[in-house]
Amino acid sequence: MNPLLGSLPMRKTLLGVLAAAALLILPFVAALGGQAWVRIVDFAILYVFLALGLNIVVGFAGLLDLGYIAFYAVGAYLWALLASPHFGIHLPFWVILPLGAIVACFFGVILGAPTLKLRGDYLAIVTLGFGEIVRIFMNNLNAPINITNGPQGINMIDPVAIGGFKFSAPSTIFGITFSGPQKYYYLLLLLVLAVILVNYRLQHSRIGRAWQAIREDEIAAKAIGINTRNMKLLAFAMGASFGGIAGGIFAAMQGFVSPESFSLIESVMILAMVVLGGMGHIPGVILGAVLLTILPELLRYAVVPVQKALFGEVLADPESLRMLIFGLALVLVMRFKPAGLWPSPDRRRELAEKAR
């Protein structure tokens, strides 16, 4: 073997080191395009987190959930209520985040329990309804007692803070100045690495195998003694917990929550990330989430200048054109890569065989 090329494990290590370095300097690269791009990168990671949470439900257990955003909403509102002037409560993040996970998990079980016997389309419709119910509750829980402040939402939410170290304000460490979004980036990166690890380990465990069995053939799964009810509830609960945590971080990062952020289209987006990337395949889901967050933003920046260059004026409303192109991209991917952009090897094989 050529000693210069190194052995396979060595090359793997090298690749890992390079990837880690890239991830570490990414917020500074993004900052070259302005802090707005750092925020976009932050959101990309937040969506990776969400998509991996939903992947447990949809990808692993095979339960089509169209109301996933509800758990994100629960986490976000919980943070907003417990760390803002709205009620004058200011709990620290290490209390709210776990609490958010627990409360969202509880909601996951509430949603899961009545839907266990439903499958496919029916489950999708009920979960969709659930997502809307949560949003409408947030919208209307301002009377007779004002809990959520209705459509106005809740303002001036506390940022994530460790002691006096606030993630919202810039600070200088070792002579390097980190902006607020840059600091959030590292926090999000840490969280997302944790959720990747959890996803990966779950998939390759007794629990992950049971989920896959249920997805493949529920009756056979029951017949070999898998308690399908509990396993499905577990998937709902775990997915929901991650949604709750992501919601909390979202509220803290934005400093503001309102029901608008939790509409059906958001659930659909996250589901699209999972499906487009490659259902059940962790690297695919990550790719899907990153692409679907970055692509619309790129289009946002590109649509106006491109039209000006081509026609000399802005012909189509940038916002609708952007969504049009985005929708077309989705359709094309599903047409030509039905298993997703980066499916697991098994799934790719499966679809190839069907096509034959």
Added chain:
Amino acid sequence: MSVMDVAKEVLLEAQAVAKHFGGVKALRDVSLTIRKGEIYGLIGPNGAGKTTFFNCMTGLYIPDGGGFVFDGAPLKANAPHQAAERGIARTFQNIRLFGNMSALDNVMVGCHVRTRKGVFGAVLRDRSTREEEAAIRRRAEELLHYVGVEDRAEDLAKNLSYGDQRRLEIARALATDPKLLCLDEPAAGMNGTETEELRVLIEGIRDDGITILLIEHDVKLVMGLCDRVAVLDYGALIIEDVPAVVQHDPRVIEAYIGVAA
């Protein structure tokens, strides 16, 4: 092994089990008794209710009447995973493997009901979880070897040949550590050699102490293999006895040929 050597202890008792689908009476008060350690055959013409009997016993159908006593305690209706937990394993007439999982994974997931580690173990991968996982893998490999599909361990179940799929399904059922193994037409679609191998396999399983309930159309296989045989016809049990007696019973001949002997 002759009938005399078989322990007389009762393993499963069906008590007047009835099941109908609309007007079709699939089971009419079927009562039968399976003893520990025997190979018990259940035969009958197409549509006699054999599979329905399996489905009632394993909790996939709720009987309209009667019930089962298994290993000294009643079986709960409509609780398939509990039937497996109590020690009843089954295969399906129309093979139901987890097609997109590897053969090995199919058997590993069969160990689910006899293992305990949950989410925290999975995420933390502590020592006892790793040990359990290794034990599951060892057991699954053993079983694949036992039924003779160890060469296909890494292949997706759906890509296995028909005979291998049947054997894999038996391995998966055995992974649940059953007291009673129920096989629904395991020889269907097998050629002579494969059927012979299957017979050796079934005898081996019985010799390991597992009681076997066998639905089979291959009369030669059933009569040669079973200690006792029950015959269903139009949902009713017409006889339950040793093969030599069943074989020559006029009612059985009538059920199969449709005319009185």
